[in-house]
Amino acid sequence: MTGTSGSPVLEVDDLAVQFTRRGEQPTRAVDGVSFSVAPGETIGLVGESGCGKSVTSLAIMGLLPQRGVQVTGSVRLDGTELLGAGPRTLRTLRGKDMAMVFQDPLSSLNPTVTVGTQVTEVLAEHRDMTGRAAQDEATELLDRVGIPDPRRRLGEYPHQLSGGMRQRALIAMALACSPRLLIADEPTTALDVTIQAQILELLRELVQGSGTALVMITHDLGVVAGLCDRVHVMYAGRVIETADRRPLFATPRHPYTGGLLGSVPRLDTGRGTPLTPIRGSARDTIPWSQGCAFAPRCDNAEDDCLTEVSGSTVPLEADGLRRELRCRHPLHATPAAAGAPAGATAASSAGASAGSPSTGSSSWSSSEGQQS
Amino acid sequence: MTVTTPRPGAGRRDRIDELAARAGQLSDGDGGESLLRSAVRRLRRNPVAILGAVIVVAFLLVALFAPLLAPRDPYAQSLLSEVRQGSIPGSRDGYLLGVDQLGRDVLSRLLYGSRQSLLIGVVSTVLGAVLGMALGILAGGLGGKVDTVVMRFVDILLSIPGLLMAISISVLLGASQLSLMIAIAVTQVPVFARLLRGSMLVQRDSDYALAARALGVRRRRIVFGHVLPNSLSPVIVQATLSLATAIIEAAALSFLGLGDPDISRPEWGAMLASAQSVLSIRPELAIYPALCIIVVALGFTLLGEALREALDPKFRR
Numbered sequence: 001m002t003g004t005s006g007s008p009v010l011e012v013d014d015l016a017v018q019f020t021r022r023g024e025q026p027t028r029a030v031d032g033v034s035f036s037v038a039p040g041e042t043i044g045l046v047g048e049s050g051c052g053k054s055v056t057s058l059a060i061m062g063l064l065p066q067r068g069v070q071v072t073g074s075v076r077l078d079g080t081e082l083l084g085a086g087p088r089t090l091r092t093l094r095g096k097d098m099a100m101v102f103q104d105p106l107s108s109l110n111p112t113v114t115v116g117t118q119v120t121e122v123l124a125e126h127r128d129m130t131g132r133a134a135q136d137e138a139t140e141l142l143d144r145v146g147i148p149d150p151r152r153r154l155g156e157y158p159h160q161l162s163g164g165m166r167q168r169a170l171i172a173m174a175l176a177c178s179p180r181l182l183i184a185d186e187p188t189t190a191l192d193v194t195i196q197a198q199i200l201e202l203l204r205e206l207v208q209g210s211g212t213a214l215v216m217i218t219h220d221l222g223v224v225a226g227l228c229d230r231v232h233v234m235y236a237g238r239v240i241e242t243a244d245r246r247p248l249f250a251t252p253r254h255p256y257t258g259g260l261l262g263s264v265p266r267l268d269t270g271r272g273t274p275l276t277p278i279r280g281s282a283r284d285t286i287p288w289s290q291g292c293a294f295a296p297r298c299d300n301a302e303d304d305c306l307t308e309v310s311g312s313t314v315p316l317e318a319d320g321l322r323r324e325l326r327c328r329h330p331l332h333a334t335p336a337a338a339g340a341p342a343g344a345t346a347a348s349s350a351g352a353s354a355g356s357p358s359t360g361s362s363s364w365s366s367s368e369g370q371q372s
Numbered sequence: 373m374t375v376t377t378p379r380p381g382a383g384r385r386d387r388i389d390e391l392a393a394r395a396g397q398l399s400d401g402d403g404g405e406s407l408l409r410s411a412v413r414r415l416r417r418n419p420v421a422i423l424g425a426v427i428v429v430a431f432l433l434v435a436l437f438a439p440l441l442a443p444r445d446p447y448a449q450s451l452l453s454e455v456r457q458g459s460i461p462g463s464r465d466g467y468l469l470g471v472d473q474l475g476r477d478v479l480s481r482l483l484y485g486s487r488q489s490l491l492i493g494v495v496s497t498v499l500g501a502v503l504g505m506a507l508g509i510l511a512g513g514l515g516g517k518v519d520t521v522v523m524r525f526v527d528i529l530l531s532i533p534g535l536l537m538a539i540s541i542s543v544l545l546g547a548s549q550l551s552l553m554i555a556i557a558v559t560q561v562p563v564f565a566r567l568l569r570g571s572m573l574v575q576r577d578s579d580y581a582l583a584a585r586a587l588g589v590r591r592r593r594i595v596f597g598h599v600l601p602n603s604l605s606p607v608i609v610q611a612t613l614s615l616a617t618a619i620i621e622a623a624a625l626s627f628l629g630l631g632d633p634d635i636s637r638p639e640w641g642a643m644l645a646s647a648q649s650v651l652s653i654r655p656e657l658a659i660y661p662a663l664c665i666i667v668v669a670l671g672f673t674l675l676g677e678a679l680r681e682a683l684d685p686k687f688r689r
């Protein structure tokens with residue numbers, strides 16, 4: 001679907017998640033999302049809070065609650081269908097073939113159990129390692145993610161570690177079995193800016209060369225610029241624009257993507273130039289069945305954004321250049337006219353990528369040049 | 373009865389659920405300090421906690437060292453010859469609190485009585501906690517239909533007032549110390565079950581449980597290795613409070629003649645009961661054991677409430 005060569009590690013096809021609460025209208029948190037990730041590839045899932053990024057990742061991992069949730073579509077890991085697979089099958093895949101790193105490293109670790117126990121637990125579960133061998137391997141794993149004095153750290157409790165070290169420990173656990181797929185759900189949001197850069201760099205190093213496919217969930221475009229090969233922008237449960245990183249930053253075509261880029265301060269624009277945040281909030285939305293969900297906040301909106309054309313409201317269409325777009329009146333109708341957003345790094349992203357040589361430069365496009 | 377005994381029915385359930393839910397926020401942690409250490413620190417600053425702890429420690433010491441502390445043999449009817457119709461010897465040299473209607477030293481009997489209270493309180497609370505926790509783990513760990521069935525049963529038990537149930541069971545099992553302990557334990561079972569289950573449900577939804585599931589850790593391990601240890605703090609609080617309830621219930625049952633058939637054994641409830649017949653002559657004989665019961669129960673209650681506060685993230689500074 002995304003045109004990646006080679007057989008993909010993860011293929012998500014028309015994934016939809018619907019929550020049904022008693023006495024409430026069912027809500028579609030994820031609505032027909034499709035993407036795939038090749039071995040060694042890093043994709044970004046980007047969007048505002050509440051757009052369905054986490055629900056998408058939990059659906060892939062089979063971690064959504066059983067009750068009150070309907071998941072449809074298809075999720076294939078190395079060709080094996082995961083939706084509808086039994087709990088035992090899923091459990092053996094989790095941690096071994098697919099793993100996940102969460103946003104808050106403190107709450108993701110059990111406060112009453114030592115770090116060592118939590119690391120060796122994974123080794124016992126998937127690699128049949130116990131006792132000394134597990135201890136040694138755990139030490140090795142912590143060492144590999146850059147935790148100093150790993151043997152001592154194994155005996156410590158999570159609260160004795162710094163935020164960055166906790167996230168490193170969690171990454172070590174996630175990568176303990178060299179999974180084929182790693183999903184990182186905003187892994188740096190809860191961390192200090194300088195630590196963010198280190199963690200991203202670590203993820204990049206670990207994933208590079210190992211052939212692990214990485215799904216990076218974030219709302220920070222700096223993270224995307226530093227890390228992702230391909231980007232899927234989500235809005236209200238749907239993918240609204242998909243493109244390779246470079247063209248996406250150079251010429252965002254969806255007004256929402258453009259808004260995301262425009263609401264971020266750049267170094268190369270004058271100090272007086274006002275930022276242009278997206279109007280309204282994520283709550284100002286309409287159901288996709290009635291038209292474009294972004295319409296209430298969109299400057300380009302016209303009447304046909306809210307009507308059905310040939311049986312569908314605003315479909316996701318491919319342009320033949322590895323870009324897909326869900327918009328009736330996109331930005332940059334002629335790509336040549338689109339020089340503007342080739343700007344520089346966001347304040348947050350500048351910090352986030354400070355430690356990463358690939359993004360330390362002053363503009364999106366040159367940062368890409370360096371990295372590729 | 374007292375502040376420690378939750379009223380039957382909905383109020384009681386709500387209280388348990390609130391305790392469970394609040395404790396659930398515990399593991400959110402406060403970054404630097406360990407949960408235990410900060411709880412201890414706050415306990416030591418709390419005068420209520422200190423008062424409770426002093427009472428409880430004193431009670432424990434008295435119970436442990438009663439044979440050393442008691443000035444006389446609690447069974448010896450040493451002043452029986454001086455007991456007359458309408459007059460029982462009061463305080464005098466060597467008999468600080470006087471004697472009872474059988475001429476036995478009241479102080480010694482009170483000191484020895486603490487042992488019965490402690491024994492019954494601890495055994496019945498431990499028994500009730502173990503059984504209740506087993507049910508709680510079953511419900512909270514497995515969920516689904518097991519949870520529904522177990523909790524239905526537990527809620528029925530909860531809806532029966534504790535003392536009423538204890539009396540019924542004691543009557544059924546016949547008066548003995550063991551049946552007394554079983555009866556009190558049974559009244560504790562639903563409290564612990566509901567509390568632990570509620571607390572486990574909160575922990576099961578926690579980030580670290582999700583993270584462990586994302587790593588493919590099996591359910592048994594998550595339940596026993598992660599969820600359960602984090603769900604125990606409200607149980608510890610409840611156990612402290614339950615000791616108070618158990619001591620009161622034990623006294624009440626003995627008072628009603630449902631305790632140890634050997635009525636010569638010093639026991640506060642039984643002492644209270646036998647003092648009834650001489651209430652008009654020596655009301656102190658009833659007042660002393662009653663005071664003991666109240667003070668000890670109060671001590672455990674204060675300590676329990678202080679513990680709850682110390683472990684409650686809402687009161688964190």
Ligand SMILES: Nc1ncnc2c1ncn2[C@@H]1O[C@H](COP(=O)(O)OP(=O)(O)OP(=O)(O)O)[C@@H](O)[C@H]1O
Nearest residue numbers: 019027029047048049050051052053054055056219
């Ligand atoms: N268990 C649930 N029951 C009902 N609705 C839910 C549930 N979990 C998530 N949702 C809804 O699904 C939508 C998407 O949530 P999701 O957590 O995926 O957002 P997100 O993109 O990860 O946002 P954030 O950046 O804040 O993490 C939200 O509107 C949320 O209200």
Ligand code: SF4
Nearest residue numbers: 292295298305327328
């Ligand atoms: S479809 Fe219309 S409303 Fe939606 S983003 Fe495009 S122009 Fe705006």
Ligand SMILES: [Mg+2]
Nearest residue numbers: 053054055185
């Ligand atoms: Mg999220």
